[in-house]
Amino acid sequence: MRIRCIPEQVPRPIPDEDCPACGRRRIPYIPRCVCGHVYDSRDDAPSLVHPGLRAPKPPGAFRIAHWSDIHQGSRWPLGLDMATRLRNLLSALVQLDVDGLVISGDLTQFGKPGELLDVRQHLEAFGFGASRRLIVPGNHDVARGTRNRDFEDVFGVSYPMVLEFGPGLTVIAFDSNVLEERTLFERGWVNVRGRVGPEAVEAARERVRSLPAGSRLLVLHHHLGRLPPERKWATFDEHTFKVDQYLMAPLVDAAEVLAFARETGITAVLHGHKHWYSRTGYRMGSIPVFNAGSVTQMRHPQFRLFDFVDGEWQALYRVEVSL
Ligand SMILES: [Fe+2]
Numbered sequence: 001m002r003i004r005c006i007p008e009q010v011p012r013p014i015p016d017e018d019c020p021a022c023g024r025r026r027i028p029y030i031p032r033c034v035c036g037h038v039y040d041s042r043d044d045a046p047s048l049v050h051p052g053l054r055a056p057k058p059p060g061a062f063r064i065a066h067w068s069d070i071h072q073g074s075r076w077p078l079g080l081d082m083a084t085r086l087r088n089l090l091s092a093l094v095q096l097d098v099d100g101l102v103i104s105g106d107l108t109q110f111g112k113p114g115e116l117l118d119v120r121q122h123l124e125a126f127g128f129g130a131s132r133r134l135i136v137p138g139n140h141d142v143a144r145g146t147r148n149r150d151f152e153d154v155f156g157v158s159y160p161m162v163l164e165f166g167p168g169l170t171v172i173a174f175d176s177n178v179l180e181e182r183t184l185f186e187r188g189w190v191n192v193r194g195r196v197g198p199e200a201v202e203a204a205r206e207r208v209r210s211l212p213a214g215s216r217l218l219v220l221h222h223h224l225g226r227l228p229p230e231r232k233w234a235t236f237d238e239h240t241f242k243v244d245q246y247l248m249a250p251l252v253d254a255a256e257v258l259a260f261a262r263e264t265g266i267t268a269v270l271h272g273h274k275h276w277y278s279r280t281g282y283r284m285g286s287i288p289v290f291n292a293g294s295v296t297q298m299r300h301p302q303f304r305l306f307d308f309v310d311g312e313w314q315a316l317y318r319v320e321v322s323l
């Protein structure tokens, strides 16, 4: 197995300010005002990390790996069996000295208790017990309904989840499979669009108020906007190779969740669902967003590493694994 870590630039917050030259409102991520003034943007700062095959971990850093869409129980793609893939990928995490693993849904293919237990046992065999993992259910994990109590029982979780995952690092996690009738009938048995629901947003809002300052990650399975067209087949279903209108479409209540993210100062949003890994992070308004893609359903697994030191986001890597 070969592991390659490619440094990516950590997205910096864009200040909410007016143009000092003409007073016009600044448009986020546009480096130059229409009057010609060029902003001093921290977003353009060069990456501080060194390129290489391994990711050097800063002293005192809390390192997160972001995975998604394991689909335990699926037989796609052919080649290495799922258990071997999973073991190899987990041993990569151990080699990379990962402190916490975030998995943004679709851990299983059908959400069956056997599949769920299988994933849990694999995670625990490599040291990713309850305190070192942060998981949310995907539409496949709740394939039999709007809420899978087996998922919650096997992993001992309930949503929304607001917890301190590392020093100065909070994670807010939503179950984005809350069905309403309209989406239930849009497409068969799996909730492809996804919905968080106002109750969960309100409950999370209450709990976030008491949080200390630091970095805040928002984790959910479905995406909050149309995925960026970084490759022409980004919105194709990887099994049928047809354009998938449902995978293109965002979460039903994306606007409400984004408003929550803005209001609560979310540092970055982590999601999955679309199995093609998004090479570059993208943004929803001013918030950086990362799609993990699937670690097991693609021939060449990729995932991201995030390093935080005392709640400050220090480094970001794309990891390529050749199994
Ligand atoms: Fe998936």
Ligand SMILES: [Fe+2]
Pocket (backbone or CB within 6 Å): 106, 138, 139, 140, 221, 272, 273, 274
């Ligand atoms: Fe999904």
